[in-house]
Amino acid sequence: MALRNVTGARCTICGRVTPAEPETTVCPHCGGILDIEYDYDYIRSCFRKQPLTERNDPTMWRYLELLPVEGLGTRPRLRVGGSPLYQADALGKELGIRELWIKDDGQNPTASLKDRASAMAVIKAGEAGKTTIACSSTGNAASSLAGNAAAAGLSTFIFVPSRAPKGKVAQLMMFGATVILVEGSYEDTFRISAEAIDRWGWYNRNAAINPYLMEGKKTVSLEIAEQLGFRMPDYVAVSVGDGCTIGGVWKGFKDLYQAGMIDRLPRIISVQASGCCPINTAAAAGTMEWVPQEENTLADSIAVGVPRNPVKALRAISESNGVIVNVSDEEIMAAMRLLGRRAGVFAEPAGAAGTAGVKKAIETGLIEKDASVVSIVTGNGLKDVNNAIRAAGEPMSIRPELDALLEAFEARDIKIPE
Ligand SMILES: *Cc1c(COP(=O)(O)O)cnc(C)c1O
Ligand SMILES: [Zn+2]
8 A cells, every 4th residue: 555645765776766565675676775755745735834833742743744654553652752852051052052952862762762763663563464573773772662562562572782781671671572682793683683584574673674764763853843943953963873863864854855844954963983983984085885893882872883774874974064073982971971960961872972073073163163053862871870870970978977978078079158
C-alpha cells in the first residue's frame, strides 16, 4: 500500500528509486542506503504553520504529513519527542556566543534522541506484520528500542558491545529485552546482529540499514523549527557516531525547506571525539573515502570506528556548508559540567559533545560570536553515572558531626556568610 505523501526511496549511491515498503531496507540494485522521498507539492497543500500551532499532540507524531507512516494504526504508547528547547543565556554568555539554545533530547521516554527512531521502527514493524525487532547498538538505540517495543507489546533481541555503560544495560533488562553482550567492538556487534537478523527474519532496527529511522530522527529538527517560530538559527550542533543522527537532523531542515515552511537552512556543526572521528576526518579532507579508526573515547554513544551511515553524514556536512569540530574527552567532560552548572541539563558524554564542539568552535573562531546556535543534547547523564562522577568529581564525606562539617568546609575552602 502506497503512502500518499511518499514518492519512493532513493539510493544514496546509485540514485535509483525503489518503492517504499514497510520492510524496505537497502537498495536492491547496489546495496546502498536509501533515502525516503516525499511529494512536497502534496505536503505543501496540507501542512501549514498556523494549523500546526493548533494541534494538541505534543509528540513527534504531530508532523504526520512529513512522516512515512500510514496514520497511527499501531498507536505509539510512549510520549516520544516534544522535548524542551531552552534559551541558555548563562551558558551562552560563558561560551561567548550571542544566542545559545539547548534542545534537551535526554528528556525522551528512555532518555535519548534514539527514541525518535525506535518509535518509528515499532510502527514500521507493525505495518510489516512483525512481532520481533532486533538491533545492534552502542547502547541508546538498544534501550530505546527495548522500551518502545515493550510499550507496543513486541519482543526484542538486542546486541550491544560489552563496554556499554551499566545504566543502558539496566534499561534493556528492565524493558524485558533478550540482551546479548558481545565481547568485541561495535563493529563486531553490528556484524553478528546482521547475521542473526538474516537467519531469523526479525524486523531490522539497525539505523543505517533502515531508511525510516532517519525519518524519525528528523523530527528533532521539525520541533526546533517550530519552537523557534520557524526562524532558523545560524548553526545546529550535534554529535556524530554512525552518522544517522546528523543525517536526520539535516533531512528535517531540508524537508521543511522544500515544504516551504522555512526560508533558509542552518549550517550543521558536526562534532566527533578526537579519539574516534572517521567522519570528520573524511569531511575535513573533502572526501567520501573515510578510513576506520580506533574507538578511543569515553563518549560510548559516538565511539564508532566504522560508521554505518557515512554517506548521509558527509552529505549533511557538505550540503549545509557545515563546521567540523573534534573534541577531547577533557573537553567533553568540561561541557558536561557547564551544561549541568549553567543550564541545569544533565548530559551523558556523547550528549554533551555537541556543546563541547560549540565551545571549541567559538574559541577557535570557526563560528562567529554574534551567531545563534542550537546545540542538541542527545542523551541523559543518568545513563552513565560513572563518567558523570568522573567529570563532576566526588562529594565531600563527613562523620555526622558539626566539627567534621566545619573541617570539611575548611579543607575545601568553602566560606559561608554568617
Ligand atoms: C547514537 C547517539 C549519537 C550519535 O548518533 P549516530 O546516528 O550514531 O551518529 C549521539 N549521542 C547519543 C547520546 C547517541 O545515543
Ligand atoms: Zn543503489
